[in-house]
Amino acid sequence: MAVRILLRRDTKTNWKTYNPILSNGELGIESDTNKIKIGNGTDEYNKLKYFETDVSDINSQVDTILKTLETKMDKTDVYTKSEIDEMIGDIETAIREL
Numbered sequence: 462m463a464v465r466i467l468l469r470r471d472t473k474t475n476w477k478t479y480n481p482i483l484s485n486g487e488l489g490i491e492s493d494t495n496k497i498k499i500g501n502g503t504d505e506y507n508k509l510k511y512f513e514t515d516v517s518d519i520n521s522q523v524d525t526i527l528k529t530l531e532t533k534m535d536k537t538d539v540y541t542k543s544e545i546d547e548m549i550g551d552i553e554t555a556i557r558e559l
Contacts, residue, residue, distance in 0.1 A: 480505045 469483070473491045476498075483489050483500020489509075490497050498509040 476506050480507050482506070483509070 468488050468490055470490045470492045471479075472493045473496075476489060476491060481489075482503065482505055483498065485500060485502035487500040488497055489500065489506060497512040498506060499512050500506075500509065
């Protein structure tokens with residue numbers, strides 16, 4: 462069975478007008494500006510700050526992760542637990558740096 466995840470989307474004007482409280486971790490997407498706010502379960506939409514990230518930074522980090530994994534995977538088809546742990550550590554480090 463497929464799972465469907467829906468995100469709340471509306472125009473910037475409607476978000477400002479209705480000013481809802483987003484649940485903790487809930488995303489509010491402005492469909493006309495492509496900006497995102499993340500709810501905390503307490504503050505109204507207008508009080509929340511925009512989530513900011515540079516997409517090029519994310520793309521660069523993902524490329525680095527993939528190249529690292531490809532290099533390690535080319536060595537052999539069998540991995541030790543320590544090698545897998547190291548790969549997971551590399552991914553976790555790259556994600557934290559985003």
